[in-house]
Amino acid sequence: xxxxxxxxxxxxxxxxxxxxxxxxxxxxxxxxMLMSNARVANNALAKAAGIAPSxxxxxxxxxxxxxxxxxxxxxxxxxxxxxxxEAMISVRLSTHTREExxxxxATVSVLPGVISLFFLAGQNDYxxxxxxxxxxxxRDFVLEHLSSHPSVQHTETxxxxxxxxxxxxxxxxxx
Amino acid sequence: xxxFRSYDGTAIGFRRxxxxxxxxxVPGGPGRxxxxxxxxxxxxxxxxxxxxxxxxxxLSADPVDAATLRVDRLVDDVEALRxxxxxxxxxxxxxxxxxxxxxxxxxxxxxxxxxxxxxxxGLAAVGVGGPVDSELALGRGVDExxxxxxxxxxxxxxxxxxxxxxxxxSRPLFYRRWDxxxxxxxxxxxxxxxxxxRVGYFADLIVEVASTTERLKQLTAPVLLYVGELxxxxxxxMAAQAAPIFGHATVAVQPGxxxxxxxxxxxxxxxxxxxxxx
Numbered sequence: 056x057x058x059x060x061x062x063x064x065x066x067x068x069x070x071x072x073x074x075x076x077x078x079x080x081x082x083x084x085x086x087x088m089l090m091s092n093a094r095v096a097n098n099a100l101a102k103a104a105g106i107a108p109s110x111x112x113x114x115x116x117x118x119x120x121x122x123x124x125x126x127x128x129x130x131x132x133x134x135x136x137x138x139x140x141e142a143m144i145s146v147r148l149s150t151h152t153r154e155e156x157x158x159x160x161a162t163v164s165v166l167p168g169v170i171s172l173f174f175l176a177g178q179n180d181y182x183x184x185x186x187x188x189x190x191x192x193x194r195d196f197v198l199e200h201l202s203s204h205p206s207v208q209h210t211e212t213x214x215x216x217x218x219x220x221x222x223x224x225x226x227x228x229x230x
Numbered sequence: 231x232x233x234f235r236s237y238d239g240t241a242i243g244f245r246r247x248x249x250x251x252x253x254x255x256v257p258g259g260p261g262r263x264x265x266x267x268x269x270x271x272x273x274x275x276x277x278x279x280x281x282x283x284x285x286x287x288x289l290s291a292d293p294v295d296a297a298t299l300r301v302d303r304l305v306d307d308v309e310a311l312r313x314x315x316x317x318x319x320x321x322x323x324x325x326x327x328x329x330x331x332x333x334x335x336x337x338x339x340x341x342x343x344x345x346x347x348x349x350x351x352g353l354a355a356v357g358v359g360g361p362v363d364s365e366l367a368l369g370r371g372v373d374e375x376x377x378x379x380x381x382x383x384x385x386x387x388x389x390x391x392x393x394x395x396x397x398x399x400s401r402p403l404f405y406r407r408w409d410x411x412x413x414x415x416x417x418x419x420x421x422x423x424x425x426x427x428r429v430g431y432f433a434d435l436i437v438e439v440a441s442t443t444e445r446l447k448q449l450t451a452p453v454l455l456y457v458g459e460l461x462x463x464x465x466x467x468m469a470a471q472a473a474p475i476f477g478h479a480t481v482a483v484q485p486g487x488x489x490x491x492x493x494x495x496x497x498x499x500x501x502x503x504x505x506x507x508x
Contacts, residue, residue, distance in 0.1 A: 194478060216498055
């Protein structure tokens with residue numbers, strides 16, 4: 056249940072209490088820089104935003120405390136770690152009670168190898184982005200966690216050629 | 231090149247190409263010498279390709295009994311190769327009509343495979359037929375001088391015409407672009423000598439879909455169904471339909487590719503296949 060709510064918020068792009076925090080252009084400049092490099096020096100942030108370093112510090116702390124910045128995480132090279140195979144697995148459930156769907160999300164999101172889990176408004180209910188060390192592990196994941204799952208009706212596994220994060224997500228903002 | 235004697239004494243030839251973990255490669259055609267697989271777009275840089283010529287083709291001798299050219303009988307040659315190579319399990323890649331053979335092999339010897347890669351595969355062994363005419367992506371080259379002949383030849387080919395003339399005329403539709411590279415590749419491994427193998431491959435074959443499908447449930451090896459977006463023989467929809475039969479096979483659709491995806495975009499092909507067999 057907790058997992059489900061957290062993902063839902065992310066999809067809607069709103070804060071936990073559904074009130075959008077007011078962000079000015081300075082905040083957006085700081086966010087753009089931090090989204091491309093979370094370890095950027097405070098001096099560089101301040102310079103880019105045209106504000107004093109102390110102001111930059113308090114601005115970033117404010118963004119963090121308001122939940123606009125949810126976390127700082129390292130982006131690792133999965134193939135370099137031996138997770139050289141990436142796949143997208145679509146899943147259709149046979150039943151659609153809220154309890155079962157919540158339980159499915161909670162179960163799958165913590166399974167080994169899962170990068171992301173999407174709850175979709177499409178023919179298929181979920182899309183699982185998975186990293187695996189090899190094809191055996193990919194197959195085992197589908198067999199052990201999905202096809203044997205009582206609620207799963209259909210799965211489809213698609214190989215990922217390449218996965219590239221976007222670099223201008225905030226470009227969608229018009230203000 | 232190497233040769234060994236198969237179960238009935240017929241000499242079977244194969245080539246080793248590249249360095250790395252072995253990947254046994256079965257050609258299609260049917261009746262096409264394995265050299266048309268080349269090094270599969272550079273896959274030989276990270277794998278040792280074991281490129282098999284089927285009996286009656288290329289490096290392999292013609293059998294005494296022509297009935298052994300049929301695809302279900304060729305399963306025994308693939309098994310003889312595995313034994314000859316001393317592999318307990320093998321990574322097996324098969325292209326086009328060769329995939330029918332590899333599928334039959336997988337059904338007979340499910341425990342002998344570590345991975346199975348079916349590239350633009352014939353899926354008749356599991357009862358997935360070719361696309362209907364309206365599903366064909368034939369928009370490419372509509373203004374080219376070869377277009378009308380190629381479309382007519384494709385229709386002939388799909389009706390079971392195995393003549394070399396029909397094969398040749400249909401070729402432009404089997405590549406992303408009918409350029410110098412495609413034209414240099416299009417007729418490699420084709421020979422009048424192979425006609426017996428070409429005709430004998432499916433002649434009098436009774437496809438036992440139900441038993442093959444049932445036996446494939448014993449297959450624990452991961453399967454990759456790799457198809458081209460624009461292939462006039464094997465469509466992405468066919469791969470999706472076949473995937474559950476191969477124990478939740480992974481599907482890959484190469485964008486812009488037709489029937490020879492390693493020719494159309496070598497980098498994309500080798501990256502995907504390497505990842506799947508690592």
